[in-house]
Amino acid sequence: MPNKNFDNCVSFFIDNGAFQGRLIRLNEVVNTILEKHAYPRPVSAVIAESTVLAAMLASTLKYDGLFTLQTQSNGPVSMIVVDVTSAGKIRACAKFDEQRLEAGQTLRKTSGEIEPAPHLMGAGHLAFTVDQGKNTELYQGIVDLQGKNLTECALRYFKQSEQIDTNLKLFLLPPQGESKTWLAAGIMLQKMPLKGGAAVDADAAAEAWNEANVFLESLSENEVFDASLSSADILHRLFHGNDLKIVQTKEYSFGCRCSRDKLLNTLSTFSKEDIASMVENGKITATCHFCSAQYCFDPGELIKQ
Ligand SMILES: [Zn+2]
Structure with missing residues (x-):
């Protein structure tokens, strides 16, 4: 049974509208993404955390279309892509080098353990785009992918x-x-822009902001992942x-936008030689990076022109 307390984003205001916030808690979405891939545990962790960060960043923007978070870096996990549509459909994938991942973890004596995302990503950047x-x-x-974890990296942004x-x-x-269940969550607070002309006591405003952040920081892992509590x-x-x-309250669910037609269009841009090299038993099989769906094509479909 899906737990209704997860897989959503709850937006709120506090202090008479001075600060806006969001609380996002993910269960099903993250687990469906991870089941599609069977990544090693440290890579799954990076994906789960990047997914909640992507949902958080997307929730701060008004858009009608596709939000994409993408990292590119020189570490063993060299790329992460997370898509969040304005309808709340999320998908994600990672590109990683298993040998480098294992070698690095063996060296640090952290084999198979979860490490802060920037350790596994290395140097590079985190970018996001909105396509409407x-x-x-x-x-x-x-x-830049700097900081001891993804939270610090996002705060730098x-x-x-x-x-x-x-x-x-x-x-x-x-x-x-x-249990096989991963959980990921995030909470955010932002100062609202001041209304023009309003008289503001700067000291009181700073104190209110500090106090609100003390409450935000007080949120514990036990509390945020307590399935009996709603957001x-x-x-x-x-x-x-x-x-x-x-x-x-906005709901999220897993959703991939791949289709046979889209893959056919992509493959049609490949050279005849590349297509020929992909033929196996007279067929070309292509796998979606996001959901692992397999699509099968006749070489003739791709090199008609
Ligand atoms: Zn797909």
């Missing part, structure tokens, strides 16, 4: 490129004991004295 279809701007944000004060915290719980329950616990207003 033809004739629309492709919005792009980018930040907000510090560098957004004018808005932001705080966020990401959580990850790998499968425990017999509203958690927010009431944290911010009950801060004039909490929950404004919206």
